[in-house]
Amino acid sequence: MSLTVVGSMAFDEIETPFGKSGKIIGGSATYIAWAASNFLDSVNQVSVIGEDFPKDELDELSKKGVQLEGVQMKQGEKSFYWAGRYHMDMNTRDTLATELNVLADFDPMIPDSYQSSEFLILGNLTPQVQKSVIEQFKVRPKLIVMDTMNFWMETALSDLLEVIKMVDVLLVNDSEARQLTGEYSLVKAAKKILTMGPKYLIIKKGEHGALLFSENHVFFAPAMPLDDVFDPTGAGDTFAGGFIGHIARTKDISFENMKTAIIVGSAMASFCVEQFGVKRLRGITRDDISERLDQFVQLVNFDIDLV
Amino acid sequence: MSLTVVGSMAFDEIETPFGKSGKIIGGSATYIAWAASNFLDSVNQVSVIGEDFPKDELDELSKKGVQLEGVQMKQGEKSFYWAGRYHMDMNTRDTLATELNVLADFDPMIPDSYQSSEFLILGNLTPQVQKSVIEQFKVRPKLIVMDTMNFWMETALSDLLEVIKMVDVLLVNDSEARQLTGEYSLVKAAKKILTMGPKYLIIKKGEHGALLFSENHVFFAPAMPLDDVFDPTGAGDTFAGGFIGHIARTKDISFENMKTAIIVGSAMASFCVEQFGVKRLRGITRDDISERLDQFVQLVNFDIDLV
Numbered sequence: 001m002s003l004t005v006v007g008s009m010a011f012d013e014i015e016t017p018f019g020k021s022g023k024i025i026g027g028s029a030t031y032i033a034w035a036a037s038n039f040l041d042s043v044n045q046v047s048v049i050g051e052d053f054p055k056d057e058l059d060e061l062s063k064k065g066v067q068l069e070g071v072q073m074k075q076g077e078k079s080f081y082w083a084g085r086y087h088m089d090m091n092t093r094d095t096l097a098t099e100l101n102v103l104a105d106f107d108p109m110i111p112d113s114y115q116s117s118e119f120l121i122l123g124n125l126t127p128q129v130q131k132s133v134i135e136q137f138k139v140r141p142k143l144i145v146m147d148t149m150n151f152w153m154e155t156a157l158s159d160l161l162e163v164i165k166m167v168d169v170l171l172v173n174d175s176e177a178r179q180l181t182g183e184y185s186l187v188k189a190a191k192k193i194l195t196m197g198p199k200y201l202i203i204k205k206g207e208h209g210a211l212l213f214s215e216n217h218v219f220f221a222p223a224m225p226l227d228d229v230f231d232p233t234g235a236g237d238t239f240a241g242g243f244i245g246h247i248a249r250t251k252d253i254s255f256e257n258m259k260t261a262i263i264v265g266s267a268m269a270s271f272c273v274e275q276f277g278v279k280r281l282r283g284i285t286r287d288d289i290s291e292r293l294d295q296f297v298q299l300v301n302f303d304i305d306l307v
Numbered sequence: 308m309s310l311t312v313v314g315s316m317a318f319d320e321i322e323t324p325f326g327k328s329g330k331i332i333g334g335s336a337t338y339i340a341w342a343a344s345n346f347l348d349s350v351n352q353v354s355v356i357g358e359d360f361p362k363d364e365l366d367e368l369s370k371k372g373v374q375l376e377g378v379q380m381k382q383g384e385k386s387f388y389w390a391g392r393y394h395m396d397m398n399t400r401d402t403l404a405t406e407l408n409v410l411a412d413f414d415p416m417i418p419d420s421y422q423s424s425e426f427l428i429l430g431n432l433t434p435q436v437q438k439s440v441i442e443q444f445k446v447r448p449k450l451i452v453m454d455t456m457n458f459w460m461e462t463a464l465s466d467l468l469e470v471i472k473m474v475d476v477l478l479v480n481d482s483e484a485r486q487l488t489g490e491y492s493l494v495k496a497a498k499k500i501l502t503m504g505p506k507y508l509i510i511k512k513g514e515h516g517a518l519l520f521s522e523n524h525v526f527f528a529p530a531m532p533l534d535d536v537f538d539p540t541g542a543g544d545t546f547a548g549g550f551i552g553h554i555a556r557t558k559d560i561s562f563e564n565m566k567t568a569i570i571v572g573s574a575m576a577s578f579c580v581e582q583f584g585v586k587r588l589r590g591i592t593r594d595d596i597s598e599r600l601d602q603f604v605q606l607v608n609f610d611i612d613l614v
Binding site: 218220260263299301302304 | 395396491492493494495512515516518524525526527528529532533534535536563566567570600601603604605606607608609610611
């Protein structure tokens with residue numbers, strides 16, 4: 001059940017209408033690992049950090065079974081840093097600062113001990129870096145899942161299209177799906193994206209849930225209605241981590257099992273947004289997850305026999 | 308299984324990025340009746356029309372079992388008329404013209420033959436008119452469902468709050484729920500609205516589905532992902548018609564059955580948006596509805612035993 005996670009491990013500084021986080025731990029690979037490690041004994045992490053990255057954060061991840069051999073630590077350099085401010089609707093945000101630092105020339109290395117990974121998830125990174133990771137696997141993983149963002153559509157489209165061709169599952173949000181295809185209808189956008197290489201497409205719609213498409217099927221997972229979304233940062237990565245964590249645990253890559261996996265992803269994301277950063281994710285137990293999944297059953301399960 | 312429907316029967320003239328409808332039949336009671344009549348032998352209609360309202364439209368409704376005794380026809384007057392233009396996102400629209408005509412002094416009359424109605428649905432109308440309808444029933448219907456809109460929150464709030472107190476199920480859209488409560492969070496808004504009188508609240512979110520709230524439960528019905536939304540006019544009323552049609556057919560006002568009812572409502576709305584006005588609703592069969600409901604099961608049904 002080996003899973004390799006590739007992405008950033010970073011510092012975030014977040015402002016929302018509810019408060020300021022100060023400088024906290026963030027990064028796509030951090031969120032994915034925190035989520036996926038709930039379902040697996042071991043997670044193979046690939047990332048890059050500066051010498052400013054807190055040792056105790058790494059220790060906590062280790063305790064959750066996250067292997068750090070693939071995490072490069074650059075002496076004398078600083079970790080990736082992002083600062084942003086959310087608007088009142090918590091759906092839109094302004095970037096206040098981005099410092100690439102160690103991420104600027106990130107050259108990921110897949111340790112030999114990761115080579116047998118059956119599952120690979122590529123968090124949002126330069127398409128070229130994502131491609132280099134795939135190419136380093138001597139045996140192609142059974143399932144490759146990839147996240148990306150609009151920035152690469154604007155600055156590195158041909159590289160992006162090349163990597164998209166190589167993966168099994170693409171994760172984008174609704175506006176990215178529209179941007180990538182020029183289609184306003186998400187159904188039409190999905191049909192186009194499924195001709196670009198991936199067999200499965202997940203379109204994340206934030207508080208409006210997520211859609212899973214294959215050539216002939218579509219499935220919808222709602223977001224859990226919450227009293228408040230405290231901080232949406234990392235919700236998409238946490239969703240991805242729950243998704244791949246469930247798939248890697250069950251080793252079942254059928255569409256039917258992917259349905260369950262995006263419900264698991266939604267459940268994990270619903271924890272993430274309750275606190276700044278990974279704070280809530282640190283505290284959850286197996287029972288918390290089971291209870292939240294039961295709430296999802298209540299939220300969407302209905303009796304059609306009556307009709 | 309008697310149901311009384313109150314609302315407008317009118318002319319609409321719609322422009323979308325896909326085309327212009329010309330002058331077609333619309334109105335909340337028209338859509339509700341077209342949807343609900345699929346589930347019932349008979350629907351008691353209450354409305355007002357001018358002498359310009361086409362006779363063959365009334366005949367078609369009659370054929371579907373819609374009783375017209377409560378539909379007043381005002382000789383020498385014109386029917387309500389609305390013209391609007393949708394933006395590219397199909398979620399927002401500009402009103403180009405509104406002519407109240409017969410609706411300006413609508414004084415609804417509940418015929419004796421409607422008095423035994425167990426179910427009552429009040430389409431969007433002046434709160435005072437809605438209240439007058441409720442008061443005309445000698446025996447209170449088993450379930451009263453009410454739709455409204457932001458316009459009455461701005462112009463007749465105290466009247467509106469008075470009627471809201473008298474109903475069992477309130478239907479609003481997301482922005483109206485926010486406006487009525489001053490709460491951005493829909494969960495918090497729902498909690499507030501459920502202290503205003505109704506035992507159940509449905510928040511419609513257009514293409515993002517609908518939420519059903521009771522004091523202790525929440526349920527979510529997605530909208531069917533479609534290649535194109537051709538014309539969203541009347542989708543909310545059609546949803547309401549499917550909802551009350553299912554409830555009136557099954558005579559079951561439990562939360563569990565309301566879950567199924569909002570899935571039925573979503574299914575009916577998914578037909579409505581495929582064509583201008585009620586065009587698509589005219590053509591659907593019982594088989595079309597069953598097939599669409601099966602698609603909803605596929606869309607949201609997942610196997611949680613695997614988790």
